[in-house]
Amino acid sequence: ACVRACTGTCPRVCENPYKASAARQACTMANTIKYLEFPFFGGGWLPSYSQEEAQHIDEELFSEYSFSVDQLMELAGQSCAIAVAKGYPLQSLLKSTPRVLVVCGPGNNGGDGLVCARHLKLFGYDPTVLYPKRPNKQLFHNLTTQCEKMEIAFLSKMPETAVPTCWKTSTITPVSKQSSAACLNDFRPVALTAMVMKCFEKLVLSHLKATLPPSPRMPFLLFHSALTHLDNRNTYVHMLCVPLHGSNIIIKFAHDTTVIRHISDDDETAYREELQHLATWCSSNNLSLSTEKTKELIVDYRKSKGCTHSPVHINGTEVERVSSFKFLGVHISEDLPWTLNTSGQEGIPASLFPEETKEGPSAEEIDEVYNLVVDAIFGFSFKGAVREPFGDILSVLKKVTVPIASVDIPSGWDVEKGSSDGIQPDMLISLTAPKQAAAHFVGRYHYLGGRFVPPALEKKYKLGLPQYPGTDCVCQLN
Numbered sequence: 243a244c245v246r247a248c249t250g251t252c253p254r255v256c257e258n259p260y261k262a263s264a265a266r267q268a269c270t271m272a273n274t275i276k277y278l279e280f281p282f283f284g285g286g287w288l289p290s291y292s293q294e295e296a297q298h299i300d301e302e303l304f305s306e307y308s309f310s311v312d313q314l315m316e317l318a319g320q321s322c323a324i325a326v327a328k329g330y331p332l333q334s335l336l337k338s339t340p341r342v343l344v345v346c347g348p349g350n351n352g353g354d355g356l357v358c359a360r361h362l363k364l365f366g367y368d369p370t371v372l373y374p375k376r377p378n379k380q381l382f383h384n385l386t387t388q389c390e391k392m393e394i395a396f397l398s399k400m401p402e403t404a405v406p407t408c409w410k411t412s413t414i415t416p417v418s419k420q421s422s423a424a425c426l427n428d429f430r431p432v433a434l435t436a437m438v439m440k441c442f443e444k445l446v447l448s449h450l451k452a453t454l455p456p457s458p459r460m461p462f463l464l465f466h467s468a469l470t471h472l473d474n475r476n477t478y479v480h481m482l483c484v485p486l487h488g489s490n491i492i493i494k495f496a497h498d499t500t501v502i503r504h505i506s507d508d509d510e511t512a513y514r515e516e517l518q519h520l521a522t523w524c525s526s527n528n529l530s531l532s533t534e535k536t537k538e539l540i541v542d543y544r545k546s547k548g549c550t551h552s553p554v555h556i557n558g559t560e561v562e563r564v565s566s567f568k569f570l571g572v573h574i575s576e577d578l579p580w581t582l583n584t585s586g587q588e589g590i591p592a593s594l595f596p597e598e599t600k601e602g603p604s605a606e607e608i609d610e611v612y613n614l615v616v617d618a619i620f621g622f623s624f625k626g627a628v629r630e631p632f633g634d635i636l637s638v639l640k641k642v643t644v645p646i647a648s649v650d651i652p653s654g655w656d657v658e659k660g661s662s663d664g665i666q667p668d669m670l671i672s673l674t675a676p677k678q679a680a681a682h683f684v685g686r687y688h689y690l691g692g693r694f695v696p697p698a699l700e701k702k703y704k705l706g707l708p709q710y711p712g713t714d715c716v717c718q719l720n
């Protein structure tokens with residue numbers, strides 16, 4: 243049985259594809275071979291392969307021709323990146339940053355995705371890799387390290403738009419000011435906001451500061467926005483102390499202020515200046531720093547024991563150095579053991595560490611953040627019903643509106659029969675030779691990549707590969 247598919251519009255079955263053409267007659271090696279017609283490629287015919295044949299060819303490349311997986315994967319992944327760059331050139335992207343989401347699966351198709359991400363980065367794209375199931379094999383560890391070293395971000399789950407509610411919720415707790423509280427005035431209300439949200443606010447603030455032009459109106463803007471909450475019930479404002487030295491970290495939490503600095507080369511100048519600046523800022527804003535309640539903790543793991551640390555002073559008073567203290571319910575000691583926090587009931591309130599949200603992933607962020615998605619989840623070894631977490635991921639990919647470029651096979655498709663209700667990629671990059679499912683591809687771009695097939699193997703399997711243009715390693719088939 244033969245199937246003839248016309249890509250570019252929509253595939254159709256041809257009753258008698260064996261009309262004339264010597265090239266086609268040469269391709270009658272097995273009943274399972276189906277023929278694709280690519281009308282924009284000079285009306286030529288290309289054989290396509292079953293799952294079993296694709297696996298045989300693959301095995302033979304490794305066993306008979308002694309190729310290593312790394313070698314072929316590098317060429318396959320690079321050709322995917324080149325095809326992406328041809329179909330979606332940097333200058334054609336609609337978003338201001340050339341972000342591309344590369345979704346990688348657990349097998350070699352996922353490996354192609356990692357290589358593709360690395361080459362996309364070299365081509366000027368900004369890839370992010372979603373790699374939820376990482377195989378414990380050296381090859382994949384290496385590919386992951388290479389990406390990480392090239393500052394390619396990794397996600398382990400699908401990106402979500404929502405800030406979890408528990409991050410945004412503050413709990414106002416009355417904390418007793420006296421050992422035995424008798425009336426309401428003996429309590430101080432302390433608002434507990436998730437630490438992660440406070441860090442998030444810092445990131446947003448620095449982003450806002452970076453985008454706003456420096457202006458003498460900034461302090462007024464700040465004060466205005468700080469005071470607007472008085473008009474609205476149930477609102478509050480966080481104002482953050484911005485460090486004098488960018489490398490110092492200042493954490494404001496309720497009425498506590500913490501200054502943290504990583505000291506190198508014994509140079510404590512910036513830390514000491516920060517404390518001085520904080521003390522001056524407080525006094526010029528009618529705030530008093532309680533020096534006797536201020537404690538200093540030094541974590542020093544250097545091998546040269548016996549290092550002495552001279553004390554710091556605030557407003558002329560020496561700050562007491564302690565070997566441990568309790569910060570926001572967590573015991574911190576200079577040798578950083580965690581045991582004090584795990585043996586008892588005390589510790590960070592559970593609400594400060596939101597559980598991983600189980601909500602379904604969203605397609606909106608992908609559409610909003612990324613220009614396109616590279617689908618490197620499953621290739622020619624995919625079989626049966628999709629198992630999680632890839633079922634959820636594929637459901638999301640079905641909803642995205644940005645183009646999807648599929649590596650070798652659109653993921654989730656039957657390698658031979660395709661899938662009418664699966665993802666519908668805009669680009670397909672067939673590797674080595676198109677598989678039968680390619681007959682059902684109706685997207686805009688069909689490329690062939692993986693120009694590594696030795697002529698003898700091509701002849702043996704009657705691959706009938708098209709002529710790659712010049713020295714190109716991809717060839718457009720439609």
Ligand SMILES: NC(=O)C1=CN([C@@H]2O[C@H](COP(=O)(O)OP(=O)(O)OC[C@H]3O[C@@H](n4cnc5c(N)ncnc54)[C@H](O)[C@@H]3O)[C@@H](O)[C@H]2O)[C@H](O)CC1
Nearest residue numbers: 314315348349350351620621622623625627628629650674
């Ligand atoms: N010769 C070539 O053309 C080369 C192609 N390459 C790429 O390799 C893939 C084939 O790789 P393989 O590891 O054999 O398989 P897959 O990546 O397709 O996936 C295997 C992986 O997926 C899991 N899996 C299978 N079915 C399911 C399912 N229903 N649900 C969930 N998970 C499933 C399985 O357990 C494995 O973990 C080929 O397509 C090309 O992209 C090479 O890069 C180089 C040579």
Ligand SMILES: [K+]
Nearest residue numbers: 619620649651
């Ligand atoms: K794929």
